[in-house]
Amino acid sequence: MKWKGGRKSSNVDDRRASSGGRGRGMPSMQTMMILWPLIKPLFKTKLGWAIIAVGVVAYMSGFNPLSLIGVGGSSSAPVNQAQDDQNAAFISTVLASTEDVWKKELRGYREPIMVLYRGGTQSGCGFANSAVGPFYCPADQKVYLDLSFFDELSQKHDAPGDFAQAYVLAHEIGHHIQNLQGTLSKVQEAKQQWGNSKKSNALQVRVELQADCYAGAWAYHAHKRFNILEEGDVEEALRAASAIGDDTLQRKSTGTIRPDAFTHGSSKQRVEWFRRGLRTGDVRECNTFK
Structure with a gap:
């Protein structure tokens, strides 16, 4: 990068x-x-x-x-x-x-x-x-x-590279955007009603995937304005997104996968939503709550 x-x-x-x-x-x-x-x-x-x-x-x-x-x-x-x-x-x-x-x-x-x-x-x-x-x-x-x-x-997690690190920060900034938009407060209200349940976990997954999409949208605009991307950078971010997917982490820690316990999304989902933001740069395409 x-x-x-x-x-x-x-x-x-x-x-x-x-x-x-x-x-x-x-x-x-x-x-x-x-x-x-x-x-x-x-x-x-x-x-x-x-x-x-x-x-x-x-x-x-x-x-x-x-x-x-x-x-x-x-x-x-x-x-x-x-x-x-x-x-x-x-x-x-x-x-x-x-x-x-x-x-x-x-x-x-x-x-x-x-x-x-x-x-x-x-x-x-x-x-x-x-x-x-x-x-x-x-x-x-x-x-x-x-x-x-x-x-x-x-x-x-075998996800080296500076752009992998940039993706991590951009994801957290995505949560800041959600906070400014009121998304986090609405999700928190719904989760309090549902308690610790599969529905709450599924809703949290949507929050995390949207932040991944926002991270991709940032990369789209940052490269367009500042020409930041070098060869291999996108692959670094995708490798990081995949490495911290719930299924990958569960498989490493317990040897089994429990989709009902996902809170961040599978490796495939995280990669797909980051790609969507990176491809379009349009935050309107990041509506994971549809």
């Missing part, structure tokens, strides 16, 4: 230095408040003090001991600072591209904030850690993105 030299968005809240990442300062206040009930008893014994000392030494050496209890990321490898900063610059440029496209294509479009973090952070929708993956919070109209997810996308 052609992105270097492009405009970077100013709507970025970079919390990597304070959200529990390895080798990037101290854990955030929110993280310490959550962990305090576990840490407090350690101050009462010599063994506890020894454990704290070992933890501090490990943290300063680049290993985050909080990752052992699921806070601050799952990897013990130190962060490559130069690569991490380049990833942040890249995704900030992609965000700027979504701003330029949707401000032109959608009347009244309001730009969201993108929060970059590593390990864990607080959102308007509650505390998030790296296991949650990228998500959009309608309560504060922010996209939350742990940059370690891109490593997981490449290594765990």
Whole structure:
């Protein structure tokens, strides 16, 4: 993807230095408040003090001991600072591209904030850690993105490439569009009536597929305006869409497929709806609720 030299968005809240990442300062206040009930008893014994000392030494050496209890990321490898900063610059440029496209294509479009973090952070929708993956919070109209997810996308889901990463962000921006259009609130009202049921799951699938279609529409307009696509880019996005389909994830985790438990759509559906947006660039073609 052609992105270097492009405009970077100013709507970025970079919390990597304070959200529990390895080798990037101290854990955030929110993280310490959550962990305090576990840490407090350690101050009462010599063994506890020894454990704290070992933890501090490990943290300063680049290993985050909080990752052992699921806070601050799952990897013990130190962060490559130069690569991490380049990833942040890249995704900030992609965000700027979504701003330029949707401000032109959608009347009244309001730009969201993108929060970059590593390990864990607080959102308007509650505390998030790296296991949650990228998500959009309608309560504060922010996209939350742990940059370690891109490593997981490449290594765990076999979907490498910068345009695969761009697709992930564009999908979350699609949820922001749905929030502005009132789609998310209507869906939430319906799901509250139905409770935890197959109908609720099926409705959520339609939400996710529409966001995939919006991501494709963004790619259509971004390439038309900025000539961003290079050979293989579309295939990267399609591979990512397929890799995170519900059937593919279920097959990997349990060996079986349960369509009634789908919440994001099958690999085939996700690919088809991204293709539709990419082919037409028309958000009116993204009505998954028909």
